[in-house]
Amino acid sequence: MKMKMERVQETRIMLLMGRTWILIMLVGSCASAYAYTRPPPRDILSIPFHRKHGSDPEQVHISLAGENQMRITWITDDDNVPSIVEYGTSPGVYTSSSRGDSDSYSYMLYGSGQIHHVVIGPLEANKIYFYRCGGYGPEYSFKTPPAQFPIVFAIVGDLGQTGWTSTTLKHIQQCNYDVHILPGDLSYADYLQHLWDSFGRLVEPLASERPWMVTEGNHEKELIPFFMHAFTAYNARWLMPFKESGSSSNLYYSFEVAGVHIVMLGSYTDYGEDSDQYRWLQTDLSKVNRRRTPWLIVVFHAPWYNSNTAHQGEGDDMMATMEPLLYAAKVDIVFAGHVHAYERSRRVYMRNVHPCGAVHITIGDGGNHEGLATRFIDPQPQWSVFREASFGHGELRVANATHAHWSWHRNDDDEPVKSDEVWINSLSQSRECIEGSDYSGRKILVSP
Numbered sequence: 001m002k003m004k005m006e007r008v009q010e011t012r013i014m015l016l017m018g019r020t021w022i023l024i025m026l027v028g029s030c031a032s033a034y035a036y037t038r039p040p041p042r043d044i045l046s047i048p049f050h051r052k053h054g055s056d057p058e059q060v061h062i063s064l065a066g067e068n069q070m071r072i073t074w075i076t077d078d079d080n081v082p083s084i085v086e087y088g089t090s091p092g093v094y095t096s097s098s099r100g101d102s103d104s105y106s107y108m109l110y111g112s113g114q115i116h117h118v119v120i121g122p123l124e125a126n127k128i129y130f131y132r133c134g135g136y137g138p139e140y141s142f143k144t145p146p147a148q149f150p151i152v153f154a155i156v157g158d159l160g161q162t163g164w165t166s167t168t169l170k171h172i173q174q175c176n177y178d179v180h181i182l183p184g185d186l187s188y189a190d191y192l193q194h195l196w197d198s199f200g201r202l203v204e205p206l207a208s209e210r211p212w213m214v215t216e217g218n219h220e221k222e223l224i225p226f227f228m229h230a231f232t233a234y235n236a237r238w239l240m241p242f243k244e245s246g247s248s249s250n251l252y253y254s255f256e257v258a259g260v261h262i263v264m265l266g267s268y269t270d271y272g273e274d275s276d277q278y279r280w281l282q283t284d285l286s287k288v289n290r291r292r293t294p295w296l297i298v299v300f301h302a303p304w305y306n307s308n309t310a311h312q313g314e315g316d317d318m319m320a321t322m323e324p325l326l327y328a329a330k331v332d333i334v335f336a337g338h339v340h341a342y343e344r345s346r347r348v349y350m351r352n353v354h355p356c357g358a359v360h361i362t363i364g365d366g367g368n369h370e371g372l373a374t375r376f377i378d379p380q381p382q383w384s385v386f387r388e389a390s391f392g393h394g395e396l397r398v399a400n401a402t403h404a405h406w407s408w409h410r411n412d413d414d415e416p417v418k419s420d421e422v423w424i425n426s427l428s429q430s431r432e433c434i435e436g437s438d439y440s441g442r443k444i445l446v447s448p
């Protein structure tokens, strides 16, 4: 009943917003020829699953795991299935195999299936591999990312598993990307563990074919004091290459692909100057070689630059401690989620437009059941270029060492419509920002 009331209210607000929008359009005689009606939230999908056998692999997904390696993760009901992946470059011909390990977890009354993790490689770049999990069952395939530019990233956070999620996923699948980046809030299971399983099935068609690199959001926490540790399900199911990148926690790590160094941070674990995460970030950033990886990107969940009324100020503490590190390292782009809307900033540092700061992009509009965050603060801050509350996804096409094209695609009546786009130049090529920055600026990246 409460849900229904909220829906009705939301619909009213949407209608109202819609009218205001039309008014603005008329008054402002905008370039756009029509008023876009923002979609209401859609229901949670029921994801069918036809299991044939307890040893059948399900919820298969892959992630980058160090140079030329891929981690294959899948779940079986049967806990006697070996953690083995056979693979090769022709269908049905498995010329190599690797072993890994498996584990399960309990969450109150729920017991997970057996979760297998196997790292395979060395793999050739930009090549299709065929693989089979557990020595049995159906064949899957994936493509490894290229070793050099160009490379395409699909980026969207706060996915959930509603009708809008499946629309967003369909658009991502069409965009021919190499690596998916997810800035937190995956399944919206929110303690109901079977929803992690349905999410795993929902994303399998995409996540078994291209590496999905994720970081945690608040919905991954699932902490029950005295009973359940935070991030139990997330860490068990979405193991990321933290060991491979010298981190001691699955909640923050980094990876490199085709000339791009990507740092995945944790908004919901310690980030103070005495924290492990802070020290690890110092070390990781100080090791970045901009000749080898001209692009430097950082990803986390709660945005630092957000002019939406939703989650206002939630990233402030993390920003106060970590933004100087990012600035010293000359980070190009920061992606965040959490706010269910889209927003892109100018290059910005310390809340002011700054030519050597990062471009901040909030892309928390994957399509979860909580709906959109429709209210923005007026006037629009100077650092904010584009903001809109609609579901959609982003694509970053890194053309070469200097140029990357960013575009945001709104789910307009279920069609992807390119609604914002911009060319971004890497700071690694900027004399003003790199050569001009005095040596002491980088000192902050070295632990005392």
Ligand SMILES: *[C@@H]1O[C@H](CO)[C@@H](O)[C@H](O)[C@H]1NC(C)=O
Pocket (backbone or CB within 6 Å): 399, 400, 401, 402, 403
């Ligand atoms: C990099 O890509 C951009 C956009 O396609 C192009 O204009 C530029 O000439 C390229 N630079 C080099 C060095 O190839």
Ligand SMILES: [Fe+2]
Pocket (backbone or CB within 6 Å): 158, 185, 217, 218, 219, 301, 337, 338, 339
């Ligand atoms: Fe969130």
